[in-house]
Structures are given as C-alpha cells and as structure tokens.
Amino acid sequence: MKTTGTRSLVLWILAGGFLVGLALLLYGYVFHGGDWAIQPYNGHLVGGGQLGYAGQVLDRNGVVLAYSQDGERFYNDDQTVRQACLHAVGDTDGFISTGVQTQFRTQLSGYNFFTGLFSPTGEASGHNVTLTLDSNLQKIALEKFNGKRGAAILYNYKSGEILCMVSTPTFDPAAPPSDIDSNPQYEGVYLNRVLSSTYTPGSIFKIVTTAAALDSISGLDTRQFECNGSIIVNNSKITCLSKHGNITMQDGLAKSCNIVFAELAMELGAEKMTDMAQRMGFGQSFEIDGIPTAASFYDVSKANDNELGWSGIGQYTDMVNPCHMVILMGAIANGGTPVIPYYVQSVTGAFGFPFYRGHPSWGSELVDETLAGKLEALLRYNVTSDYGDDMFPGMNVCAKTGTAEVGGGKQPNGWIIGYSANDATPYAFAVVVEEGNYGISSAGRIASALMAAAAG
Amino acid sequence: MLEEVTSHVKIPVLYWENSLGRSRSCDIVLPDPNISRDHAVLMRRESGWIITDTGSKSGTLVNHRKISQPRILKPGDVITMGSTSLALKRAGHTAARAKKQGVARKIPRPSGLLLLVTLSQLLLGVQACLAQNSFSIYGLLPFAFLTLLEWTAFLVSSKGFHRVSFEVETIGFLLSGIGLSLLYTISPQDALVQATAMTAGVVLYFCLISFMNDPDRVMQWRLFIEIGAAVLFAVNLVFGVASHGAQNWISLGPITVQPSEFIKIAFIFAGAATLDKLQTKKNLTEFLIFSGVCIGSLIVMRDFGTACIFFVTFLIIAFMRSGSIRTIFLVCAGAVFGLFIILRFRPYVMDRFAAWGHVWQYADTSGYQQTRTLTYAASGGLFGIGLGDGYLKNVFAASSDLVFGVLWEELGLILSLLVVVAIMLFIFYARSDVTRSRSTFYSISACAAAGMLLFQTCLNIFGPTDILPLTGVTLPFISAGGSSMLAVWGLLAFLKASDERTYAVAG
Numbered sequence: 001m002k003t004t005g006t007r008s009l010v011l012w013i014l015a016g017g018f019l020v021g022l023a024l025l026l027y028g029y030v031f032h033g034g035d036w037a038i039q040p041y042n043g044h045l046v047g048g049g050q051l052g053y054a055g056q057v058l059d060r061n062g063v064v065l066a067y068s069q070d071g072e073r074f075y076n077d078d079q080t081v082r083q084a085c086l087h088a089v090g091d092t093d094g095f096i097s098t099g100v101q102t103q104f105r106t107q108l109s110g111y112n113f114f115t116g117l118f119s120p121t122g123e124a125s126g127h128n129v130t131l132t133l134d135s136n137l138q139k140i141a142l143e144k145f146n147g148k149r150g151a152a153i154l155y156n157y158k159s160g161e162i163l164c165m166v167s168t169p170t171f172d173p174a175a176p177p178s179d180i181d182s183n184p185q186y187e188g189v190y191l192n193r194v195l196s197s198t199y200t201p202g203s204i205f206k207i208v209t210t211a212a213a214l215d216s217i218s219g220l221d222t223r224q225f226e227c228n229g230s231i232i233v234n235n236s237k238i239t240c241l242s243k244h245g246n247i248t249m250q251d252g253l254a255k256s257c258n259i260v261f262a263e264l265a266m267e268l269g270a271e272k273m274t275d276m277a278q279r280m281g282f283g284q285s286f287e288i289d290g291i292p293t294a295a296s297f298y299d300v301s302k303a304n305d306n307e308l309g310w311s312g313i314g315q316y317t318d319m320v321n322p323c324h325m326v327i328l329m330g331a332i333a334n335g336g337t338p339v340i341p342y343y344v345q346s347v348t349g350a351f352g353f354p355f356y357r358g359h360p361s362w363g364s365e366l367v368d369e370t371l372a373g374k375l376e377a378l379l380r381y382n383v384t385s386d387y388g389d390d391m392f393p394g395m396n397v398c399a400k401t402g403t404a405e406v407g408g409g410k411q412p413n414g415w416i417i418g419y420s421a422n423d424a425t426p427y428a429f430a431v432v433v434e435e436g437n438y439g440i441s442s443a444g445r446i447a448s449a450l451m452a453a454a455a456g
Numbered sequence: 457m458l459e460e461v462t463s464h465v466k467i468p469v470l471y472w473e474n475s476l477g478r479s480r481s482c483d484i485v486l487p488d489p490n491i492s493r494d495h496a497v498l499m500r501r502e503s504g505w506i507i508t509d510t511g512s513k514s515g516t517l518v519n520h521r522k523i524s525q526p527r528i529l530k531p532g533d534v535i536t537m538g539s540t541s542l543a544l545k546r547a548g549h550t551a552a553r554a555k556k557q558g559v560a561r562k563i564p565r566p567s568g569l570l571l572l573v574t575l576s577q578l579l580l581g582v583q584a585c586l587a588q589n590s591f592s593i594y595g596l597l598p599f600a601f602l603t604l605l606e607w608t609a610f611l612v613s614s615k616g617f618h619r620v621s622f623e624v625e626t627i628g629f630l631l632s633g634i635g636l637s638l639l640y641t642i643s644p645q646d647a648l649v650q651a652t653a654m655t656a657g658v659v660l661y662f663c664l665i666s667f668m669n670d671p672d673r674v675m676q677w678r679l680f681i682e683i684g685a686a687v688l689f690a691v692n693l694v695f696g697v698a699s700h701g702a703q704n705w706i707s708l709g710p711i712t713v714q715p716s717e718f719i720k721i722a723f724i725f726a727g728a729a730t731l732d733k734l735q736t737k738k739n740l741t742e743f744l745i746f747s748g749v750c751i752g753s754l755i756v757m758r759d760f761g762t763a764c765i766f767f768v769t770f771l772i773i774a775f776m777r778s779g780s781i782r783t784i785f786l787v788c789a790g791a792v793f794g795l796f797i798i799l800r801f802r803p804y805v806m807d808r809f810a811a812w813g814h815v816w817q818y819a820d821t822s823g824y825q826q827t828r829t830l831t832y833a834a835s836g837g838l839f840g841i842g843l844g845d846g847y848l849k850n851v852f853a854a855s856s857d858l859v860f861g862v863l864w865e866e867l868g869l870i871l872s873l874l875v876v877v878a879i880m881l882f883i884f885y886a887r888s889d890v891t892r893s894r895s896t897f898y899s900i901s902a903c904a905a906a907g908m909l910l911f912q913t914c915l916n917i918f919g920p921t922d923i924l925p926l927t928g929v930t931l932p933f934i935s936a937g938g939s940s941m942l943a944v945w946g947l948l949a950f951l952k953a954s955d956e957r958t959y960a961v962a963g
C-alpha cells in the first residue's frame with residue numbers, strides 16, 4: 001500500500017506537463033493574441049479587420065489624423081499634416097511598418113487583451129489611438145525641411161512624450177504617388193528616419209569625446225590646444241575648418257575645432273573612446289512603443305591613429321541614430337538617466353474606455369551625474385558664446401551642432417542636438433538635414449522653430 | 457494490530473491492505489532471514505481480516521497450519537512466517553483508522569457546494585436566455601434539467617446510500633453543466649442527447665460504485681471484462697462506421713456509439729488490482745497483451761488520439777503496479793519503434809499532422825480548425841463574447857474536438873481555465889486518498905482514471921491551439937458526445953470508490 005502511494009507521485013509528471021502546456025498557451029495568447037484574432041475571416045470583425053473599418057488616430061489635441069468611413073481609410077484634411085504625420089501614423093497599405101496603423105493594427109481593429117473583440121454594442125468597433133504628437137509641430141517641421149531629406153524629433157525629457165517626429169522624404173497617404181517605386185525622389189520613403197536610420201554624426205560626436213576626456217584627463221580647464229588648420233598623423237592630414245590658434249577644450253567645442261578633439265581622441269586611445277561610446281548608448285537599440293531603434297555605431301578596433309582622430313570628431317565609420325541622440329540629450333538634461341520617449345498616448349474603446357495608456361519609463365544611465373553637469377555647462381556655453389541665445393530666446397538651451405562630411409560628392413549633413421534646461425520647457429531635440437551643409441543654418445533653423453512652437 | 461508472540465512487540469497495522477515481508481518497501485517489515493521479501497498480504501474485508509500467502513518460499517502458517525488459500529483471521533489467531541510468529545489483536549477501533557489522526561479536514565457542507573453549482577448554472581441559463589440579442593425563456597431548460605438531476609443524485613447519495621461526501625459529483629455536475637449549457641446554444645437537439653447520456657452516466661456511476669464494493673469480486677470478473685472489451689473492439693473493426701478519418705463508431709439503429717469510450721472503463725478494470733494479486737502475479741504480461749490489443753485496434757481504426765490516451769494510462773498503471781522504471785523505459789522504446797514502423801510503411805499517416813506548428817501557413821487547409829480556434833478564442837478575451845454569440849461553433853467538430861475554443865470564445869479564458877483546473881483537481885483527489893483506499897485496486901484505478909481524464913484534457917485543449925498535433929479527442933464533461941459523457945461519469949466512479957468514506961457504512 002505504502003509503495004503504491006509513493007508510485008502515485010508519477011501523476012505529478014502528467015500534471016507538470018499539463019501546466020507547461022498551459023503556460024505555452026497563455027504565453028501565446030498574451031504575446032500573439034492580437035495576431036490570432038485579427039484575421040480576415042473573423043466574424044467578430046466588421047470588414048475583417050481591414051483599416052477601412054478601423055478606429056481613428058488622433059494627435060495630442062484631438063486633431064483627427066486618420067479615420068475610416070464605409071470601408072475606406074481617410075486622413076487629415078491638410079495635405080502638409082498628412083505628409084508630416086505619415087511615418088508616425090502609417091499608410092493604408094501597411095508599407096510603413098513602424099507606423100501605428102501597422103504597429104497598433106490589432107487595437108485599431110478593436111482587439112484588446114482583456115475583452116478580446118467583445119463589444120457592448122454587439123458589433124466590434126475599432127479602438128481609437130491617440131498620439132502624443134502635435135500635428136502643428138509636425139507641420140512646421142515639414143515646412144522648414146523645405147523639401148530636404150532628414151529627420152527631426154522633439155520630446156519632453158521629463159514625461160517622455162514625443163511632440164514631433166518627422167521623417168522626409170514623405171508622401172501623401174491620401175494619394176500615394178504612382179511612381180513611388182521608380183522615382184529616386186522617393187528612395188527610402190517608407191523608412192521612419194528618426195527611428196530606423198543612422199547618419200554620420202560629424203561634430204555632434206564631440207560630445208562623446210568630451211565626455212571621455214573629462215572622465216580620464218585632468219587639467220582640461222586650463223589646458224591650451226594649438227590649431228594651425230591641420231595636423232599630419234600617419235602621413236595623412238586631419239583638417240580643421242579654420243585656424244583657431246591657441247584654444248581651450250571649452251572653446252574648441254563651441255567653435256567645433258577638429259584638431260582639439262582629434263588630438264584628445266588619439267590621446268585617450270581606442271579603448272577609452274569605445275568605452276565611453278558604449279556607456280552613452282552606442283551599439284544599443286531603444287524601444288519606442290515596441291519599435292526597436294537602429295543602433296548607433298562606433299568601432300575603432302581596426303583604426304590607426306589618424307582614423308582614431310577622425311573618429312573623435314564624428315567621421316571615420318561613426319554612425320548615429322537621431323532617436324538615440326535625443327535620448328542622450330534627455331539623459332544629460334535629467335542628470336544622466338533618460339526617460340525613454342513614446343508617442344502612443346492612449347488606446348480607447350467604446351464609451352472612451354481606456355485599454356492602454358502610454359507612460360514614462362526610465363532607461364539605464366548613459367552618463368554619470370557629475371559628468372552630466374559638466375557637459376551641460378559646456379553645451380550651454382556653445383549656445384551663449386557661439387550659436388547665439390537668440391536662436392532659442394529665454395529657454396536656456398544647451399546644444400551642439402554638427403556638419404558631417406558624407407563624401408560621394410554630396411554636401412555635408414547638418415545636425416543639431418540639444419535641450420532646454422528650463423523646467424517650463426523640458427524639451428530635447430535632434431534634427432538632421434541631409435545635404436544641409438552647415439548644421440547651424442540648416443538643422444538649427446528647424447530646431448529653433450520647433451522649440452519656439454513647442455514653448456508657444 | 458499485530459503482536460510478536462515472544463517479544464510482545466506491538467506492530468500497528470496502518471492500511472486496509474498491508475504487505476508483510478523482509479523487503480523494506482513492505483508495509484510491515486519483518487527482519488527475519490527466513491521470510492521472503494514479499495511474503496504475505498494482510499487485508500481487511502467485510503468478513504474481517506484476511507491473510508494471503510503471496511508465493512513465499514517457506515509458506516505462511518495460521519495457528520501452525522500451512523494455508524493454501526486466503527484465510528479469514530479471528531482475534532488471537534497466530535500467523536507464522538519463517539521463524540516469526542504474530543498474533544492478531546483487536547486494536548480498540550478499526551486498525552485502518554490508525555493513520556487517520558491529526559487534524560480532521562474541515563469540509564464545507566456538501567449541499568452548500570452543490571447549491572453554489574446550481575446558482576452558477578442559473579447564471580448560465582439567464583445568459584442563454586439573452587443569447588443573440590433576443591430573449592427566450594427556453595434558455596432555462598438546461599438549468600431546470602441539471603437542477604433536477606443533481607439534486608436527485610444528491611438525495612440518492614446522501615439518503616439512499618448514506619454517503620457523507622459529494623465533492624466528486626459536485627465537480628462533475630459543475631463541468632457537465634457548463635458543457636450542456638454551451639451545447640444547448642449550439643444545438644438543442646444535441647443537448648437533448650447530451651442530457652440523456654448524462655442521466656445514463658450518473659446511473660452508470662452509481663452502478664459501478666456498487667459493483668466495486670467488493671474488490672475481490674471485481675478481480676474475478678476481470679477476465680470477462682477484458683474479453684468483453686476485446687469483442688467490442690472486434691465488432692467495431694468489422695461493423696465500424698468511418699467518421700472523418702477515424703473508424704471508431706458503430707451504428708445501432710437510430711443511435712451511434714463509440715465503443716472505445718466504454719473500453720476506457722474496462723481498461724482501468726483490467727489494469728488495477730488488489731495487493732495480493734499484485735504480489736502473486738508480479739509480471740504485467742496479461743495487462744500488456746490486453747493493452748496491446750486495445751491500442752492496436754485503435755491504431756487500425758486510425759483513432760490516434762484515443763490510442764495515445766490508452767498508452768499514457770497504460771504507463772500510469774504499469775508504473776503503479778511494478779514501480780519499475782526499466783519496464784516503462786522498455787515499453788516507451790517499444791512504442792517509439794512501433795511508431796517508426798508505422799511511419800515507415802504508412803507515411804501518409806503523418807499528413808494529418810503536417811500542419812502542426814505551422815497552422816497559419818495552412819490556414820485554409822489542414823490548419824483550418826486550429827487557426828479558427830485560435831482566432832475565436834482570442835476574440836473571446838478573458839470574459840468571453842457571450843453565450844451563444846460565438847462564431848467558432850459553425851466550424852466542423854466545434855462542439856466536440858474544438859470545444860475548448862468555443863468555451864473560451866463565448867465564456868472567456870478565466871472560466872475555461874477554471875474548467876481545466878477543475879479537471880486537474882481530480883489528480884489531487886486521487887492522490888490524497890491513495891493510501892487510505894480500501895485496496896490498491898481503488899488507489900490504482902483512481903490514479904489511472906484521473907490521469908486519463910487529465911491527459912485527454914491535454915490533447916483536447918493543446919491540439920486545436922497548435923501546442924500539440926490535432927488528434928480530435930473530446931474534452932471530458934464539456935464536449936458533445938453521448939458515449940464520451942457516459943464514459944466520463946464511469947471514470948468518475950473510480951475516483952469515488954477510492955475514497956474510503958464511500959463504503960463507510962457497508963464496510
């Protein structure tokens with residue numbers, strides 16, 4: 001009898017197998033339930049879950065960016081708004097895989113984890129998705145790009161809300177051009193450049209070199225560098241855009257002297273440079289509402305001294321992602337740790353019942369607190385001493401511009417990244433204009449307009 | 457209680473059936489080199505204590521006379537094994553109760569639990585009345601039927617048989633009630649069949665419990681049960697009706713039955729045994745042959761799901777009988793080899809399972825049922841779309857093989873989980889009573905029945921949801937199917953019989 005009792009423990013194996021199966025089923029339901037439910041044959045879905053029957057996409061002020069009527073998808077009345085919001089909202093055909101119409105398709109169709117496709121009215125209707133974006137800022141950004149390619153993002157580094165996220169080239173989702181696949185003007189048009197592209201950083205990378213230097217070289221406050229317009233390393237030139245003569249690191253950053261930072265990079269060496277780049281988020285992908293960003297790239301493992309020098313001024317093989325740059329700015333503004341941006345504010349069902357609410361989440365520390373303080377002072381000095389505080393009047397902006405050589409006979413890319421240190425306008429921004437030439441005149445102008453509108 | 461004659465050491469007798477011998481796994485260990493490892497079995501029956509020699513080398517003597525068959529003991533009788541002599545003494549109260557010390561379990565009144573079940577059925581009835589956005593008082597029909605059946609059963613059990621517990625039945629009624637309510641909104645005609653089968657099932661349940669009152673009688677009947685089952689399979693193979701790939705039905709005039717469902721009960725009868733039978737016939741040959749016949753027939757009928765259920769039940773019984781991991785391993789190796797042979801000569805068998813793991817690629821062909829199940833299950837969310845408002849019920853075999861999906865779609869994930877967890881509770885029930893049963897026959901059969909129910913549940917809920925290959929078996933208590941409903945209540949009888957309180961008055 002006793003042994004029979006012991007042997008009956010064999011039933012636990014069966015029960016264990018059962019629980020494992022149940023766990024797999026629940027896992028599938030939690031992570032893929034929406035995909036299971038949104039099928040064209042599903043009788044609970046009006047129109048089989050097509051966008052033509054989906055809910056609305058709204059901006060932060062309730063402006064309707066996309067809606068459905070009688071089986072068709074419509075977009076905002078203003079063509080510029082339609083084009084500016086294209087990459088955030090997405091297109092009808094789903095080519096823009098990072099748009100909410102693709103990413104939140106199940107929710108727009110009316111599905112949610114808790115109640116499935118149940119609807120108190122009997123017929124499942126789509127949920128509405130409200131974005132944190134401001135369609136007005138979107139429009140301003142697109143207009144200021146003035147046909148140039150590039151990316152712009154502006155977010156509240158305290159709440160995480162993205163107010164503006166524009167990528168160009170773009171097209172009108174209400175009337176997709178017929179030559180979209182052949183016309184070179186539309187090359188890469190389906191890509192949200194803010195999230196999915198990387199660009200040569202140019203001088204904005206000097207922030208990383210500065211941080212690495214502040215971290216391990218002492219006496220930088222008083223140390224004088226000498227710029228004669230160029231230096232020769234490994235029989236090859238590293239050039240500066242001007243002859244700055246005797247110059248400190250602080251002024252070197254403000255005037256963007258290449259010689260100062262090339263020499264610092266060589267002095268620091270590949271290991272310290274790589275270490276700082278990694279700490280600041282290079283090689284790392286961030287998740288923005290479930291969409292992974294393209295990782296920024298810094299690799300000097302095979303670089304000689306000359307190349308190491310160039311890498312310190314954001315050339316060589318350096319690549320950065322605009323969203324990563326704005327997160328880095330947010331981190332410095334917050335004393336080293338960023339709030340991760342998001343742009344889906346809420347998903348609401350029938351009678352405004354909230355199924356999902358966007359919320360700030362802290363990322364991991366990118367800069368330690370004392371270093372963040374030193375960087376803030378330097379970035380602030382850039383604006384006051386060189387760029388001119390009237391670009392961002394009264395907003396206490398800390399920033400860095402960049403002009404990145406891309407070769408291939410193209411004009412350099414213009415960059416600006418920065419943030420307002422005021423509590424009333426806690427915004428960080430990153431703007432890149434392809435072939436924009438000087439960062440301050442191309443990207444700077446857009447950033448200035450966006451900050452003014454956001455503070456407005 | 458036993459007492460050593462020379463040393464007067466008292467040996468408590470803890471169970472209804474006790475093995476005596478030199479082996480440390482015996483219930484009463486006698487460290488005497490002249491005693492066999494498993495020497496004899498001391499059992500308590502209605503007639504009193506019985507001693508049986510289980511093929512020992514030196515034999516067992518009662519009052520100095522060698523016994524050749526089971527012998528009833530009177531208090532004071534002296535049992536001699538090897539050089540050890542034990543006297544049977546009266547131990548104040550029934551010896552088997554000695555184990556039952558400690559805190560008595562506090563059990564809510566059985567009628568209270570049943571009332572809760574009835575209330576939940578009323579809720580389902582009200583929901584059924586409101587199904588598909590129109591009111592119909594007929595939605596309360598299943599509720600009326602269930603109330604009548606379960607309270608009649610309760611009165612019969614408590615007043616007729618004076619049984620104190622009603623937990624197994626309560627869970628059975630809860631689950632069957634959910635199944636019936638679900639089926640009623642799909643097809644009232646099928647629900648009528650289901651209700652009839654459920655009534656018959658409850659009657660069968662009471663009959664089986666009475667039949668199992670005397671485990672030794674069951675042992676005598678065992679061969680007839682096995683032959684009957686084999687004949688039933690033979691009839692099925694000759695006269696069977698093919699239904700959707702599996703030839704597992706026979707048609708008897710207006711009704712069709714699925715013999716394999718009834719053979720499940722026979723299978724457990726064939727496998728379980730009293731302790732003295734376990735000790736005398738240590739090898740599994742007879743049961744192994746019977747299992748081979750059953751599983752072989754099912755494979756010929758192409759009812760692979762049921763074949764798997766029989767196989768797993770076989771493993772449970774075989775392990776509980778022999779405790780030999782080597783045997784289990786050999787049997788599994790044999791099964792894998794057999795599977796290999798089948799696939800070698802009948803490779804098209806695999807086609808039925810080709811969609812496994814890729815159902816979305818075959819959404820409109822071999823993955824049709826699985827994708828629909830997943831889609832509509834997810835559509836139900838945690839709380840369900842509402843009874844009668846689902847779409848999965850329109851898919852083939854929805855009310856039997858895909859019923860878990862229908863349950864989830866219409867009544868929600870939470871309730872569906874409740875159902876499967878309730879089925880898992882039978883495992884706990886079977887385990888908790890395992891050494892307190894009146895015989896190893898009861899403990900083995902209860903564990904086998906609970907294991908069978910749970911494994912069948914696994915196949916039913918993980919098949920259509922693409923975690924396991926889709927085999928098309930029913931969900932116990934819930935799925936539509938008269939034979940299945942009858943068999944499930946029959947299996948429940950094994951669980952009830954293992955509870956020593958069931959026969960408290962009779963014993």
Ligand SMILES: [Zn+2]
Pocket residue numbers: 227229240241242243244245256257258259260
């Ligand atoms: Zn210079």
